[in-house]
Amino acid sequence: MTETTTPPSSRSRYAREPNLALASALRLFLRELPPKLLLAHLLGWLGYRVWLLAQGDVGWPDLIPLLLIPLLHPFVEWLLHVHLLHFRPRTLLGIAVDFHAARYHRLHHRDPWDLRFVLMPVQTMIGGLGLLAVLIGLIASSSVLATAMVLAAGLALYYEWIHFLVHTSYRPTGWFFKRQWRFHRLHHYKNEHYWMGVTRHLGDMVLGTFPNPDAVESSKTARTLGLEDSLGEAVHGEGDDR
Numbered sequence: 001m002t003e004t005t006t007p008p009s010s011r012s013r014y015a016r017e018p019n020l021a022l023a024s025a026l027r028l029f030l031r032e033l034p035p036k037l038l039l040a041h042l043l044g045w046l047g048y049r050v051w052l053l054a055q056g057d058v059g060w061p062d063l064i065p066l067l068l069i070p071l072l073h074p075f076v077e078w079l080l081h082v083h084l085l086h087f088r089p090r091t092l093l094g095i096a097v098d099f100h101a102a103r104y105h106r107l108h109h110r111d112p113w114d115l116r117f118v119l120m121p122v123q124t125m126i127g128g129l130g131l132l133a134v135l136i137g138l139i140a141s142s143s144v145l146a147t148a149m150v151l152a153a154g155l156a157l158y159y160e161w162i163h164f165l166v167h168t169s170y171r172p173t174g175w176f177f178k179r180q181w182r183f184h185r186l187h188h189y190k191n192e193h194y195w196m197g198v199t200r201h202l203g204d205m206v207l208g209t210f211p212n213p214d215a216v217e218s219s220k221t222a223r224t225l226g227l228e229d230s231l232g233e234a235v236h237g238e239g240d241d242r
Contacts, residue, residue, distance in 0.1 A: 078203030
């Protein structure tokens with residue numbers, strides 16, 4: 001029997017130092033590849049939008065993404081968490097179907113403190129934002145596209161930062177982040193079927209996954225998502241291959 005050796009680059013990484021400062025957490029966050037790419041994506045679309053504005057390309061349709069995207073965001077976050085990240089592997093027409101992002105998320109639940117699996121896989125991030133840009137570009141003007149993508153990239157970066165911060169030893173002080181911190185910890189350590197939002201919980205409230213924590217039983221599968229066999233297969237070879 002051959003023993004699988006995990007390469008040094010894929011060893012667990014944690015940020016659990018006592019009294020971790022917010023600035024230290026931010027430095028750790030910005031060392032990671034996904035935030036760097038998201039920041040470049042945001043600045044690129046912002047620069048393009050400013051250039052269009054300088055050409056006089058602005059109008060009332062730009063209000064559509066400014067109103068629609070923040071309204072849809074909590075529901076999109078909920079849907080992606082429930083139906084993509086918590087996707088259960090299955091066989092369709094004899095073909096095994098699973099998603100890279102879902103495998104990563106199972107590893108994230110297995111060890112919520114391991115920073116390797118906290119941030120969005122690069123393939124998922126590029127594919128998702130690229131698909132969104134194509135779809136919006138097919139139905140909207142360049143100015144509306146640029147406005148929408150600035151918002152989308154900004155919200156994605158904000159999501160990644162909040163999610164990263166929750167999985168460090170930084171302890172929040174403000175009431176708003178304390179609330180986000182508490183409900184996401186409940187999702188990981190009490191019951192994986194509730195509190196699907198990370199940055200906002202309107203989707204949970206409307207779609208029935210925002211119960212009183214005292215009324216929810218602790219789940220025995222919060223770490224495995226009920227997929228021990230699939231999780232075991234995913235552990236090896238899923239290190240820094242984002």
